[in-house]
Amino acid sequence: MSLRSALLVAGVALAALNLRPAIAGVSPLLDEIMGDVGLSPAGGGAITTVMVVCLGVFGPVTPLLARRIGLDRTLLAGLLVIAAGVAVRGLGGAPLLYLGSALAATAIAVMNVSMPGVVKQHFPDRVNLMTGVYVSCVVAGAALSSALVIPIEHGTGFSWRGVTALLAVPALLAALLWLPQALRRPEAAANGPRPFGAVLRSRVTWYVTALMGLQSLTFYVMLAWLPTIFLEAGLPADQAGYLLSLxxxxxxxxxxxxxxxxxxxxxxxxxxxxxxxxTVLGYLGVLLAPTTLPWAWMIVLGVGQGAAFALALLIIALRPADPAAVTALSAVAQSVGYVVAALGPLLFGFLREVSGGWTVPLTVGLGVLVVQLVAGWLAGRPATLETR
Structure with missing residues (x-):
């Protein structure tokens, strides 16, 4: 492997590492944030909801941005805006908390949509391998942030504001590594993303979109509320955070x-x-026996959710024939999918308030997983997405 290829792989990996910490780093600190800012459980869940809404709403701008400046420069811009967003949200009260979260999530939305196209563009013969590399880095970023925010808070003496602002550092490092790639001449406009018309008319698009949205909903529900569920079941805060990181x-x-x-x-x-x-088995474990072998439930849940997320992104990269079509499908599937997913944490918070426990919310989650199973069956079948 040449030096340029090695740097390209490293750049993709480090960029992908920044796609979840701004979201996952909030969950272990959620009780502290709610107490400091004065938020209700629904308001606390709304932090994640705001971010996931942005993942859906702003994804469609990516094809237009990539067509104008290229996928590589679009990725660089996303990294810089993530750094700005996580810095802003710790500066004041609830308005800046939500504003900074929305800013970071908007950048993540653009990068989410860009990454499958970047992989298809730079690694056309290694889509499977590089999809695995970048998706595993996305997941690793979530794991590291959820595991380290509490130890960093204790070790530095920072409040949640300082700890979450530190998430700007890896984003800036990734931007520095990706800068040489972004300074290269952007790909020709003729190779840019196509209009959405043909993509929207394909049934394959909507099968993939349903899979993307439902697996994201069940994931973000757990990301937002899992530590709180364990806390209310009687586990200490540090163990609850470690279970999420596991x-x-x-x-x-x-x-x-x-x-x-x-x-x-x-x-x-x-x-x-x-x-x-x-994933169903993991939900059942959390519902029926959260303090009995919680490590086992987290392993099962992690295998299921990790595989579902990776498969959704792999299918996005495989079905179209070229990077432009991949970016168009990615924009539709992730934008609509994340809008659907955004309902999850807010709905769970509301159901928790109304029902007074987690039985009703987790049962609803199991129902969503049944629908996800059907969507996955349809999306996983062999098909080619025609966009011409």
């Missing part, structure tokens, strides 16, 4: 291996179904 760490290996294996087959149905069933 399920995210398990996803690292799963999301690296599954695309490599599933991408070799014409149909990804067996993998998608298996991922959904494991």
């Amino acid at each position: 399920t995210n760490l398990v996803q690292v290996g799963t999301s690296l291996a599954v695309p490599v294996l599933a991408g070799r087959r014409a149909s990804q149905v067996p993998y998608v179904v298996g991922a959904c069933l494991l």
Whole structure:
């Protein structure tokens, strides 16, 4: 591998590491944030909801931005805006908290949509492997941030404001590494993303979109509320945070291996179904016995959710024939999908307030997983997305 290729792989990996800390780093600190800012449980869940809404609402601008300045420069811009957003949200009260979170999430939305196209553009013969690499880095970023924010807070003496602002550092480092790639001549406009018309008319698009949205909803519900669920079940705060980090760490290996294996087959149905069933088992464990073998439930949940996320992104990269079409499908699937997903944390917070416990919210989550199973079956079948 040449030096340029090695730097390109490293740049993709480090950029991907920044796609979740701004979101995942909030969850272990959520009780402290709510107490400091004066938020209700629904208001606390709304932090994640605001971010996931932005992931959906602002994804569609990515094809237009990439067509004008290129995918590589779009990725660089996203990294810089993430750094700005996480710095802003710790500067004041609730308005700046939500504003900074929205700013960071907008940048993440653009990068989410860009990454499958970047992989298709730079690694056309290694889509399976590089999808696994970048998805595992996305998951690793979530795992590291959720595991380290509490120890960093204790070790530095910073409040939640200072700790979350530190998340700007890895984003700036990734931007520095990606800068040489972004300074290269952007790809020709003729190779840019196509209009959405043909993509929107394809049934494949909506199967993939449903899979993306539902697996994201069930993931962000757990990301937002899992530590709180364990806290209310009687586990200490540090253990609750470590359990969340465990399920995210398990996803690292799963999301690296599954695309490599599933991408070799014409149909990804067996993998998608298996991922959904494991997620169901993890939900059941949290619902029925949260303090009995919680580590086992987190491992099962991590395998299921990591595989589902990786498969959704792999299918996005595999179905179209070129980077432009991949970016168009990615924009539709992730934009609509994340708008659907945004309802999850807010709905769970509301159901928790109304019902007074977690039985009703988790039962609703199990119902969502049944629908996800059907969507995954349809999206995983062999198909080609025609965009001409």
